[in-house]
Structures are given as C-alpha cells and as structure tokens.
Amino acid sequence: MKLSHRLSEIINMIGPQYEHIWDCCCDHGLLGAQILKQKLATTTHFVDIVPELMQQVEHKLQLFFPLSTDITSHWQVHCIDVARLPLNDYQGRQLVIIAGVGGDLMLQMVQQLISAHPSLSLDFLLCPVHHVAKLRAMLNVSQCQLIDEQLICENRRYYELLYVSQPSANQINLTSAPLISLFGDKIWQSHCAEQSLVIQRYLNKLLKHYSKTANTKSALDSRVIEGYQQIADSL
CATH class of the missing domain: 1.10.287 (Helix Hairpins)
Known part of the structure; x- marks a missing residue:
C-alpha cells in the first residue's frame, strides 16, 4: 500500500544510524514497514496497545519480512502502552516516532518516557493532531533540542512534524543546539x-x-x- 503524504514526509525526515526505531501507535504498520524496506534502523519496533491490531501486524511482518531469511530486516512487535516502552533494555541510538494522536495525549506519552529514562539520550519524531502549542511548550521546558520541523497539508488538514533530541540528564548543559521553539521557526519559512x-x-x-x-x-x-x-x- 502506498504511503500517504504525511507518512512519506515522516520517513524522509529520519536521520541515519539508528540502532532502534520505535513506530508507536503504528495502526496497520505501514510506517514501520517502510522503515524496514529502507533499512533505516538495525531493529524496527512496532508498538500499539490493541492486541488485535498487533496480531495482524505481526502476521504481515512474518509474511513479508521473515526474520529467518534476512537478518538486516530485524523487527519486534510490542503490545504495550507507549509510555511503558522498555527503552533501557536496548543499546545504541533510539528514535521514538509517535503520529496520529492528539497533542495532549502525545504530551503525556513523551513526558512519561523522558521521566522514566533520564539516563538516555532519545530522539523523537512527532506528528500530533491538534494542541501542538501545549506539546511544544512541554518539549521546550524539557530541554528538547530541535533537529528539524516541517508543516504539511494533507486532505485539508495541517500537521506539524517535530523532530527533536532529548539529551540525557547529564548532557543537557553540555550541548549548544537550539531548543524547540514555542511557536515554530522553520515551519514558517x-x-x-x-x-x-x-x-x-x-x-x-x-x-x-x-x-x-x-x-x-x-x-x-x-x-x-x-x-x-x-x-x-x-x-
């Protein structure tokens, strides 16, 4: 199935050299499947809290990306609350992608992940539906640094794509990258x-x-x- 404009732009924003990319609230797994195809991470994690959805996603992954035949297309399926991702169990650079949920809920998810993993440096690629200002305010207060941002329109709906880095607690004062803006910067250019x-x-x-x-x-x-x-x- 062809990716939507929004999901394609998310894929295009992903930087190189991630050991783990977490596709959260992955619905039918289209975004994560494209990450697998392009080999953007050593391991792609598919995450959703709905068991039936994850069973369908796992069946498709076993069919199209069998682990036994292609070690470069490694994936894992997690039926779990996004706020409870076991990030401490994995080594290397990690990117958490959350799309398709409201800004209020996304704010809670990201805030809980940051609080639960203060020793980790984490990247987030976020595409909220509504209430972006509240999310930006939380990211700014949490010292999240801007990597990239985009404004897109799809089916007459507008989306801000926010790509940020959250330094570990002991690295926050050692970096000079700009914090994410409260209202946006690059998206207005x-x-x-x-x-x-x-x-x-x-x-x-x-x-x-x-x-x-x-x-x-x-x-x-x-x-x-x-x-x-x-x-x-x-x-």
Missing part, C-alpha cells in the same frame, strides 16, 4: 508559492481557533495567540 499558501491558511486557522476561546482562554492560550499573531504580522 517558504520557498514556493504553494507552501506560502499552506502557511497562511494554517496561521489563519490557528488564530481563528484561539480567538474562539477569547473569554475563557488560559495564560498559555494568551501567550500562544500573541506568538502566532507576531508571526502572522512578520510574514
């Missing part, structure tokens, strides 16, 4: 008319959304409105 239109429409949508809660907005919402308005005024 355009090199073509089509992307400029995507950016403008997305900004308008964000400002319209937050203006609806003008009478009940939190301190974070007020800061977000101001931040997005400043971006809109600068474009």
